[in-house]
Amino acid sequence: xxxxxxxxFALSASAFALLxxxxxxxxxxxxxxxxxxxxxxxxxxxxxxxxQVDVPIGQAIESNTLTIGGINSATAISxxxxxxKIDNGSYQTSAATIESGSKVTVRGISSxxxxxxxxxTLTIGGxxxxxxxxxxxxxxxxxxxxVNLDIRHIKGGQSEFxxxxxxxxxxxNDDREWPDHATRDKFLEDYDVYFGRTNGALPWQLTRLKxxxxxxxxxxxxxxxxxxxxxxxxxxxxxxxxxEHRMANMMYGGQPSMYPIKxxxxxxxxxxxxxxxxxxxxxxxxxxxxxxxxxFGQGGTSGHLKxxxxxxLNEPFVHSGDVQSTNANISRLHSVVAKAIHEDHPDxxxxxxxxxxxxxxxxxxxxxxxxxxxxxxxxxxxxxFYSIHIYDNADANGVHKYxxxxxxxAILDMIEHYSYLKIxxxxxxxxxxFGYFSPHDTNKRPYSKQIDWYNVRSFSTFMxxxxxxxxxxxxxxxxxxxxxxxxxxxxxxxxxxRYGTRLFILQEELDGSKxxxxxxxxxxxxxxxxxxxxxxxxxTRVDSQPNDIDILADAYVDQDTLYLAMANLDTTNAQxxxxxxxxxNGANIQAIQAxxxxxxxxxxxxxxxxxxxxxxxKSYQVEANATAIIAVTxxxxxxxxxxxxxxxxxxxxxxxxxxxxxxxxFNIDAVSKTTSQGEAVLRIGLGRAHNLxxxxxxxxxxxxxxxxxxxxxxxxxxxxxxxGVIEVPVSYExxxxxxxxxxxxxxxxxxxTSMVLQVxxxxxxxxxx
Numbered sequence: 127x128x129x130x131x132x133x134x135f136a137l138s139a140s141a142f143a144l145l146x147x148x149x150x151x152x153x154x155x156x157x158x159x160x161x162x163x164x165x166x167x168x169x170x171x172x173x174x175x176x177x178q179v180d181v182p183i184g185q186a187i188e189s190n191t192l193t194i195g196g197i198n199s200a201t202a203i204s205x206x207x208x209x210x211k212i213d214n215g216s217y218q219t220s221a222a223t224i225e226s227g228s229k230v231t232v233r234g235i236s237s238x239x240x241x242x243x244x245x246x247t248l249t250i251g252g253x254x255x256x257x258x259x260x261x262x263x264x265x266x267x268x269x270x271x272x273v274n275l276d277i278r279h280i281k282g283g284q285s286e287f288x289x290x291x292x293x294x295x296x297x298x299n300d301d302r303e304w305p306d307h308a309t310r311d312k313f314l315e316d317y318d319v320y321f322g323r324t325n326g327a328l329p330w331q332l333t334r335l336k337x338x339x340x341x342x343x344x345x346x347x348x349x350x351x352x353x354x355x356x357x358x359x360x361x362x363x364x365x366x367x368x369x370e371h372r373m374a375n376m377m378y379g380g381q382p383s384m385y386p387i388k389x390x391x392x393x394x395x396x397x398x399x400x401x402x403x404x405x406x407x408x409x410x411x412x413x414x415x416x417x418x419x420x421x422f423g424q425g426g427t428s429g430h431l432k433x434x435x436x437x438x439l440n441e442p443f444v445h446s447g448d449v450q451s452t453n454a455n456i457s458r459l460h461s462v463v464a465k466a467i468h469e470d471h472p473d474x475x476x477x478x479x480x481x482x483x484x485x486x487x488x489x490x491x492x493x494x495x496x497x498x499x500x501x502x503x504x505x506x507x508x509x510x511f512y513s514i515h516i517y518d519n520a521d522a523n524g525v526h527k528y529x530x531x532x533x534x535x536a537i538l539d540m541i542e543h544y545s546y547l548k549i550x551x552x553x554x555x556x557x558x559x560f561g562y563f564s565p566h567d568t569n570k571r572p573y574s575k576q577i578d579w580y581n582v583r584s585f586s587t588f589m590x591x592x593x594x595x596x597x598x599x600x601x602x603x604x605x606x607x608x609x610x611x612x613x614x615x616x617x618x619x620x621x622x623x624r625y626g627t628r629l630f631i632l633q634e635e636l637d638g639s640k641x642x643x644x645x646x647x648x649x650x651x652x653x654x655x656x657x658x659x660x661x662x663x664x665x666t667r668v669d670s671q672p673n674d675i676d677i678l679a680d681a682y683v684d685q686d687t688l689y690l691a692m693a694n695l696d697t698t699n700a701q702x703x704x705x706x707x708x709x710x711n712g713a714n715i716q717a718i719q720a721x722x723x724x725x726x727x728x729x730x731x732x733x734x735x736x737x738x739x740x741x742x743x744k745s746y747q748v749e750a751n752a753t754a755i756i757a758v759t760x761x762x763x764x765x766x767x768x769x770x771x772x773x774x775x776x777x778x779x780x781x782x783x784x785x786x787x788x789x790x791x792f793n794i795d796a797v798s799k800t801t802s803q804g805e806a807v808l809r810i811g812l813g814r815a816h817n818l819x820x821x822x823x824x825x826x827x828x829x830x831x832x833x834x835x836x837x838x839x840x841x842x843x844x845x846x847x848x849x850g851v852i853e854v855p856v857s858y859e860x861x862x863x864x865x866x867x868x869x870x871x872x873x874x875x876x877x878x879t880s881m882v883l884q885v886x887x888x889x890x891x892x893x894x895x
Contacts, residue, residue, distance in 0.1 A: 168251040171196035175232065175248075177258035184238045189257040191231045194224055194250060201225075201251040208234035208246030208257070224250060232257050240264035268745075269703045270672065270895040271679045271692060275764050276709035277669035277892055281772040282597025285667045287682045290374045291596075292589055293660055294322035294603045295629070296559075299373060300366040300430075303608035305630060305648045307365045317657040320372045322603035323558055325379035325440050326612070331356070331421065332384055332401070332413060342388055342405025344413060353420030357429030370425045375601040377556065378417075379437035379480070382445040385459065386410050392450050400449035407459050411466030414438075418471050435475050435600065437513050437558055438463050441482035443497055453496055457504035464508040475600070477511035477556055484514060484537050487813040487849040491781065491877060498541050506549045511600055512541060515559040518584045521844075522566045530587045531676075531695055531839020532850025536811045536879060538595070539851055543811075543880040546776040554598050559605035560588045561627070568626040570619055572638035578652035579725050579732040581606065581627055585656045586723070586753035587693045590678040596667070606653050617644070629653050655723045655734045659755055663689045669770050673895045675838050675853065677703060677748075683766060686713070688758040694748040695839050704745045705756065708893045709768075713760035715741045720756050724749035768890040770805075773798060777867065777881035784814070786874040792867040792881045803891045804858040807884040808867070813849045814876030816842075820852060825868040826860050849879070861885065 176190045194201075200223040203210065209217040210232045212224055217233055224230065234246035236259045245256040278285050297303070298321050304310040313319065334352055335344035360366070386404035387394065394402040404410055414436065423429025442449070442456045449456075457479065464476040479501045486494035516534055520526045529537070542552045562568075562580035585604040592602050610625030611617040617624055622640030624631070633647035665684030672679045678693040694701045707715075721736035739746070748754045777792035784790070808831075812820055821833045833854050842848050869878060 167196070167198045168201040169196065170194050170201065170226075170250050170253055172253060173250070173255055175255055175257040177260075179260040180262045181236045181259050183236055183240060183261045185236050186233055187236050187259050189232045189234075189246070191229050193227065193229050195226055197224075197226045197251060199225075203230070203248070203250045205232060205249070206247045207244065208232055210248055234259055237261050267673060267895065269674050269677060269701050270706050271677065271690065271703055272669075272671050272673070272706045272708070272893050272895050273681045273688065273690060274669040274709045274768075274770075274890075274892040275681075275683060275688060275707060275713075276711055276766055277768040277770050277888070277890060278766050279667040279669050279770050279772065281595075284597045287593075287664050287667065288596070289318055289664065290320040290372070290601075291599050292593065292602050293318060293657070293663075294320050294375070294601060296323050296603055296605055297321060297608050298324050298376060299369040300360060300363050301608060303611060303630075311369075313657070314369060314372060317661045319657060320374070321369075321376045322601055323377045323379060323437075325381060325437070327356075327421075328378055328414070328417060329381040329384050331417065332404075335413070336403050339403060342386075342403055342409055344409075344416075346416075349413075349416045349420050353417075353422075356421045357423050360423075360430045361427045367426050370431055373431050373433075375435065376431070376433050377435035377437055377558065377601060378433045379558065380414075380439045382439055382442045382449050384410060384439065385442065385449040385451060385456070387450050389459075390451070390455070395450065398450075399445065400451075407462040408466070410459070411463040414463050415466045415470045418467065418474060432471075432474075434473060435477070435511075435556065436467060437480055437556065438476065438478045440480050440558075441515065443479060444482045453500050454504060457501045460501070460505040461508040464505070464510075468508075475510035477509050477513050477553075478505065480513045480515065480558060482515050484516065485849075486537060486540055486879070487847055491813060491879075494540070494781075499544060502541075502545055502548050506545060506553070509553060511554045511556050512545070513556040513558050514538075514541075515605075516557060516588065517559070517561055517563040517605075518580070518588075519562065520564040520566065524567070525844050526697070527844055528697070528840050530584060530591055532837040532852070533839065533842065533845075534588070534591060535809070535838065535851040536813075536849050539809060539811050539880040539882050540780065543776050543780045543882060547778075547780060552598070552774075552776070554600050555592075555595065555602075556600050557588075557592060557602040559603060560592075561585050561605045563605070563627075570621045570623055571626070572623060572640070573631055573635040573651070574626075575652050575731050576725075577626060579723075581653060582656045582659075582723055582732055583725075583751050583753075586659065586691075587678065587695065587751075589660075590680055590691055590693050590753065593680050604656060609648065611644075618642075627653065652732050655732055658734050659721060659723050659753065662757075663691065663755060665689060666766060668766060669892050671892070671894065672703070675834075675836055677701065678838075683764045685763045686760045688756075688760070688764070690756040690758070691753065692746075692748055692756070693753040694750060697751050697840055700747050700749045700752075702745050702747045704895075705743070706893065706895055707758065710760060711765045711767075713762045713764055715758055716761050717741055717759045718743055718756065719759075720746055720754060722748060722752050722754035724752040768888070770886045770888045770892065773885050773887075775883040775885065777883075780878075780880050782878045784871050784874060784876045784878060787870060787872060790869045790878055792869075793864065794867060794881070794883050795864040797861055797863055797865060797883065797885060798887065799858070799861055799863070799885070801887040801889060804888045805886040805892075806856040806858050806861055808854040808856050809880070809882040809884060810852045810854060810869070810878065811850075811880030811882075812852060812876065813847065813879050815847050818848075818873050818876055819871055820848065822872075823870040824854060825866075825870075826856055827862055827866055829860055831856055831860070847876075851880070856883075858885075 203224045204221040211217045247256045338345040387400045389406035422432035425431045562584040606627040613625040630648045665682035670681035676695040718739040
């Protein structure tokens with residue numbers, strides 16, 4: 127026993143003896159109940175850390191310091207997801223104890239991902255709180271277009287840029303409005319342009335048959351007679367024969383004036399704009415077939431090449447009142463005409479309904495029901511293609527309402543999706559008119575370079591968008607006329623002005639003069655700049671992708687040359703775009719040529735700007751609303767030895783009403799996923815009021831997928847409501863053969879109008895910025 131212990135024992139014994147001597151050993155005094163001994167308390171008062179947002183990524187972040195109270199003895203403390211320190215001690219991760227009055231701080235490492243949350247959870251005596259950290263949003267990165275030169279982009283088996291589909295003109299090889307043959311030939315050959323459409327011959331030739339018709343049936347001898355005349359006329363135009371190779375997708379179209387109201391036993395009212403003498407739909411169908419049989423040859427001296435594409439009527443639904451009919455009856459007419467043509471000319475494609483002003487969302491989608499849904503329900507099975515006119519436009523106050531971007535995508539996706547569901551097929555497209563049109567400023571005004579600019583701008587941006595459907599497009603025709611000498615009878619309307627959008631104008635129109643007579647001084651309008659911009663683009667489509675949805679891009683390789691087309695959908699600001707060209711497989715850049723068309727506000731004219739760039743250039747500035755073509759020449763041919771094969775899949779339902787907090791479920795089945803790597807985009811069509819959410823909670827096969835808050839093009843705020851496609855990147859690994867999609871909105875009203883899955887099966891992982 128130690129010395130101190132012996133001393134302690136002695137003292138205790140003496141004290142005990144003293145107590146006995148005093149009688150203390152037999153005391154019966156009660157314990158002091160007013161001051162009971164303190165009970166052990168290890169449950170602290172609640173505590174709360176101050177969460178932090180917008181913290182930098184991958185950094186150690188320290189919390190606010192808390193003083194712990196409510197305990198009277200040492201209490202267990204532990205941490206998860208980070209570390210803690212007590213008072214001025216060191217940070218630690220292992221459990222410990224803490225006393226009342228001590229101060230505690232926690233520290234955590236923020237996520238390495240942008241806009242991502244993490245937490246540090248501290249527990250003291252069974253009471254916990256978390257210190258939440260949310261990293262900053264990803265800072266705006268440099269606008270970049272990645273081009274994977276060695277990856278062929280295939281859609282529907284196609285990957286070549288077909289100029290006969292896209293670089294077209296609303297005219298034909300023997301059109302009488304060319305200033306002269308030399309001008310025509312130079313234009314076609316210098317800019318490699320193809321003929322697209324005429325809708326004057328069919329109605330004009332029909333009017334010639336009225337005089338000798340019997341009971342509404344044209345005389346067959348007259349049909350043969352006028353057919354021979356047309357073939358003979360063409361036979362004697364050898365100057366036109368040399369351009370027949372540019373007629374592959376030439377389309378002939380009819381006009382609403384051909385609509386036979388006798389089908390319904392009607393007679394023309396005042397100012398009748400319909401056909402009042404044909405017996406009915408079958409008589410008109412027979413005429414179309416006879417027209418193809420008797421008015422064409424096989425080219426050259428035998429007569430015009432027979433067209434392989436017929437558009438039944440031009441914009442008939444907007445004229446249904448003028449022709450005393452309904453959209454349903456006009457749809458029935460399309461079926462009758464198509465069947466008549468198919469019976470005698472199975473090689474000819476027939477389509478419609480050549481929609482004008484497509485605004486599916488109008489009247490809470492009543493316009494959809496009365497137009498495209500009606501047409502597909504009645505005539506869809508008999509159509510070989512659908513045709514439509516899509517324009518950017520402006521209202522009476524000059525406020526521009528752009529369709530290019532999310533809106534145009536939603537229009538086409540909804541039609542395709544419903545067609546797939548109704549008739550089991552997504553029909554090809556003829557975009558028989560596109561560009562810019564406004565009834566408020568396109569016609570009945572002086573010639574305007576600015577209106578030409580609006581068209582040149584929209585021609586290119588729409589075309590880049592349509593090129594994404596390269597396998598679905600039969601033909602896309604930027605709408606302008608050569609001279610429009612037919613306009614109002616003599617080329618001049620009642621206000622003294624000529625037709626708005628033309629390739630050729632008179633020199634004397636430039637100063638805004640009225641009633642300008644045909645002096646013969648025909649010159650190119652600013653429309654020519656569209657053809658200058660796209661003059662030599664050709665080749666095999668290769669993978670390209672911008673890192674911003676408001677930049678459109680498409681890329682083509684022709685042997686040793688890359689053609690990169692880029693459109694800036696920002697309507698007010700120029701954008702400098704970095705060019706990230708990869709996969710050249712040892713080929714070195716020898717030269718870069720850049721060109722674009724943009725609006726010069728100070729001089730009030732569009733400018734075609736073409737210049738050589740330094741071969742080491744890494745970026746190019748594209749002006750507001752402009753499209754640029756970058757031609758990059760390498761020192762040897764580019765080897766394209768990888769593939770990215772794109773497919774589109776449509777959900778099992780469309781046009782689903784949105785109810786608050788109620789999941790909307792879709793199935794997208796039979797998805798091909800044959801490669802180990804790839805990409806996918808879910809295209810969600812939405813029609814909603816502007817104050818409603820466009821970012822629902824999205825689940826793909828049970829996994830939450832973030833919906834971006836941006837979409838192609840402008841914000842649509844000047845439209846009555848939002849109608850557009852939200853494009854959501856989806857991890858390729860999430861996809862299955864059969865997929866379950868679930869959308870939940872936190873507000874009500876509007877529709878999910880379409881649901882389309884784009885899948886890219888890739889032999890190689892492409893570079894992405």
